[in-house]
Amino acid sequence: MIAYQTFRTTRPITLTSRPKNSSQLNRVFAAAIINQQFCEMLLQNPHQALQNGYLGEVFSLSKEERDMIVSIRAETLSDLAKQVNRALLRSQ
16 A cells, blocks of 8 residues: 555645735724714714724724824725725735
């Protein structure tokens, strides 16, 4: 009987870098999708929305993430998401 390892070949695995997704950014967008009032606050006064948090929970965003969201002017959540995505891609 031939041992299994005799025919095992190894191949190098190349991992491409992926953007670092912040779970906290994901939480901000999830809260905005779920709650229209939070979404409107995020679009109209992002600083206040991030400071208030959602349902008593705060968002532990990095300074860069917080500054990015606060600096973006968007009319819709979709537009905000697109601009955040562009900013994240540029920062890589």
